[in-house]
Amino acid sequence: MNHRYYRQQLSALHDGELSSDEESVMKDHLVRCEECAALLKTWRLIGSGVRSLEEIQLPAGFSRRVLETVREDEEETSFWMPVEALARKTVFGLSLAVIVLVAFLLATEPQQPVIMESYLSGEVPEGNTPASLLQRESISKNDILLAVAQK
């Protein structure tokens, strides 16, 4: 076992964190090793130094003030909770409306097979020749498809 191992074990011994077997191994080592004995002494001094540090004092009535802040926090939360819920519902409703609208638009878009069927059955509206389309003010997608089919 190297010396670093003993030093780490020594730290645990100082904290009372070794098993009884480990403790007796370390105590045997301490009798033989002056360096570890000196180290343990220094750590004890450091420990007492840390424990001698001043405690910070909280003002009297601290718990009462915390309670007041917690109440304010709860009131604020209870005020914003319905607003937050409403915002969530609105976002959900709007998203649903957008989905329905897109689905509706997709469903109502003219289907190409219907146009082709009307062309094949000879039900092509008059004036749907490419030349006549150029003279019209507005042209629908159907008109173009029929004109292309005719050509």
Place this chain on the structure above:
Amino acid sequence: MERLSGKSNVTQAREDLRLIEAIKGGNETAFAELVRKYQRQVANVIYLTLGLPDDVEDLTQEVFIRVHRSLPRFEYEASLFAWIYRIAVNISIDELRRRKIKKTLSIDYFSEAVLHREEKTRKSEGPSDHVLLEEKRVTIREAIDKLSPAHRVAIVLREYEGLSYGEIAETLNISPQAVKSRIFRAREELRKLLSNYFEERT
């Protein structure tokens, strides 16, 4: 924790369980009792981690507000005090990072901690024993401040708060072996930092 309360862990756990259930049931008196029970430990962990008394009261308050908000979801996977300590340690480390950024941005930064300690030493000038004690505290504090946050928190929880390795492991959410290693390294660093101080006095 025995050093803090003088009560056994079982008694402590029972008391905490009673408090948690009462707070979950909306009992404000129980929450005030919990604050009173842990406020000293929380404030000192924050103070010793930050190295300055500034904002300790506000940050301690923040810990308890967070405890109150999160308590309904507390699942007993850790003991109450370890869970509270964890919140305190996280808040302290966040504050430490925030201050580090602030100091880095400050052009004429002069250590607030050093100023604070100098002022305290000046105020404490009086009977020589007291001056020596204050000098020792200042030296130890400065050495602790030089440790990394991880080592600083570990040594404070062990030496100042008296927590066992198991309790520190629970608080920091690390293994007891990692706690053992951190404490050992923190001690080694402190020994090197304080070598002159102790040599002069032995």
